[in-house]
Amino acid sequence: MRKKISIGKKILSANEEYALENSLFLSERGKLCLNMISSPGSGKTTILSRTISELKNKIRIGVIEGDIQTDLDAEKIRATGAPAIQINTNGACHLSAAQISTALKQLPLDDLDLIFIENVGNLVCPSAFQLGETGKIAVLSVPEGDDKPIKYPAIFAKSKALLINKIDMLQTVGQADFDIERVKLDVRKLNKTVEIFPISAKTGEGMCNWYDWLLRTVKTPNQP
Amino acid sequence: MRKKISIGKKILSANEEYALENSLFLSERGKLCLNMISSPGSGKTTILSRTISELKNKIRIGVIEGDIQTDLDAEKIRATGAPAIQINTNGACHLSAAQISTALKQLPLDDLDLIFIENVGNLVCPSAFQLGETGKIAVLSVPEGDDKPIKYPAIFAKSKALLINKIDMLQTVGQADFDIERVKLDVRKLNKTVEIFPISAKTGEGMCNWYDWLLRTVKTPNQP
Numbered sequence: 001m002r003k004k005i006s007i008g009k010k011i012l013s014a015n016e017e018y019a020l021e022n023s024l025f026l027s028e029r030g031k032l033c034l035n036m037i038s039s040p041g042s043g044k045t046t047i048l049s050r051t052i053s054e055l056k057n058k059i060r061i062g063v064i065e066g067d068i069q070t071d072l073d074a075e076k077i078r079a080t081g082a083p084a085i086q087i088n089t090n091g092a093c094h095l096s097a098a099q100i101s102t103a104l105k106q107l108p109l110d111d112l113d114l115i116f117i118e119n120v121g122n123l124v125c126p127s128a129f130q131l132g133e134t135g136k137i138a139v140l141s142v143p144e145g146d147d148k149p150i151k152y153p154a155i156f157a158k159s160k161a162l163l164i165n166k167i168d169m170l171q172t173v174g175q176a177d178f179d180i181e182r183v184k185l186d187v188r189k190l191n192k193t194v195e196i197f198p199i200s201a202k203t204g205e206g207m208c209n210w211y212d213w214l215l216r217t218v219k220t221p222n223q224p
Numbered sequence: 225m226r227k228k229i230s231i232g233k234k235i236l237s238a239n240e241e242y243a244l245e246n247s248l249f250l251s252e253r254g255k256l257c258l259n260m261i262s263s264p265g266s267g268k269t270t271i272l273s274r275t276i277s278e279l280k281n282k283i284r285i286g287v288i289e290g291d292i293q294t295d296l297d298a299e300k301i302r303a304t305g306a307p308a309i310q311i312n313t314n315g316a317c318h319l320s321a322a323q324i325s326t327a328l329k330q331l332p333l334d335d336l337d338l339i340f341i342e343n344v345g346n347l348v349c350p351s352a353f354q355l356g357e358t359g360k361i362a363v364l365s366v367p368e369g370d371d372k373p374i375k376y377p378a379i380f381a382k383s384k385a386l387l388i389n390k391i392d393m394l395q396t397v398g399q400a401d402f403d404i405e406r407v408k409l410d411v412r413k414l415n416k417t418v419e420i421f422p423i424s425a426k427t428g429e430g431m432c433n434w435y436d437w438l439l440r441t442v443k444t445p446n447q448p
């Protein structure tokens with residue numbers, strides 16, 4: 001008969017080991033690091049570009065870009081004047097903590113208050129992999145429809161903030177397909193503490209509330 | 225010194241074994257089976273509902289719905305009068321061939337000409353898993369932006385047809401963010417034989433070309 005031996009210690013996966021290292025690395029330096037997750041095309045890069053441009057006299061932001069292929073997104077970020085490191089996953093559906101560990105050392109961290117990670121466009125897999133970030137930011141865009149929080153609950157349950165982007169399209173999409181109050185209600189059922197910001201990164205509507213939250217959070221990076 | 229021995233036979237994964245079984249099962253019965261893949265919210269369920277309703281006097285369609293949670297999509301399909309089997313992956317980011325094997329046996333196959341699989345909303349992972357389908361259909365919606373084929377090439381390279389959905393939003397989104405000619409050009413570089421259909425499942429625009437292709441393909445299911 002086999003005996004079950006409890007060693008009373010959680011064995012970390014390689015990814016969790018790197019994530020823990022990244023987390024310590026960031027908190028020792030007092031840096032806020034936010035991992036942005038959404039479907040492809042919900043507007044992550046546009047949100048980041050506008051945020052960097054409009055906050056550049058207040059906080060210094062660097063970006064780690066995750067994409068399967070191309071460095072298009074890092075180029076868009078660099079056009080704002082911010083430093084950006086591009087990671088190509090070459091087919092993999094999410095960033096890993098080891099990739100973030102390398103990228104963090106390539107950024108000029110001493111000159112930055114805030115590091116954004118823009119994960120691979122995927123509402124499912126990236127939410128399952130810790131990168132050592134201070135917190136996760138979910139983005140849901142209006143044309144994707146209001147049923148996404150109940151169909152893909154994991155990322156909405158784990159995020160510190162949810163950006164409901166492309167609210168300039170609310171009228172075009174119609175309330176039958178995107179009822180913003182329904183989204184808020186469904187997300188609150190999954191996550192009582194999440195901050196929800198309806199925004200349009202294209203027109204700028206609603207962005208000031210997101211900026212206020214970011215500025216407050218940068219001051220206390222370990223309790224976002 | 226170790227000797228390398230070639231056994232001259234590909235060892236199939238469990239998923240590939242099931243996919244091969246499904247493929248034989250379908251081709252023996254002369255059934256066309258199309259695996260629809262896209263980001264969340266690109267309009268797969270709306271495309272299927274409209275297609276079923278408008279073709280119901282011409283071909284009989286059944287649907288296998290894949291979602292992480294909920295049976296919302298199967299309910300929408302059943303409302304059109306078509307049979308639908310809902311698979312919940314409970315967190316997994318793609319359907320597996322074993323799940324399709326079970327679902328195929330739950331559908332009234334003798335009464336059907338065409339089976340659609342609506343995969344989990346994810347532009348990355350589902351493209352890497354064969355289900356035994358006759359062919360893959362990619363969906364890209366206008367608000368997702370025109371850079372998706374070069375950023376997420378796998379599914380565009382492997383599909384028999386690409387539906388560019390939500391063309392009613394072309395003007396709202398603007399040509400700077402979605403240049404339909406650029407999409408066609410980028411997709412053709414990845415896939416010379418793909419059929420491309422610009423459509424709006426909401427207004428019905430362009431759907432007739434998609435229907436014509438489906439009706440032609442149903443007649444020769446093994447060469448879509």
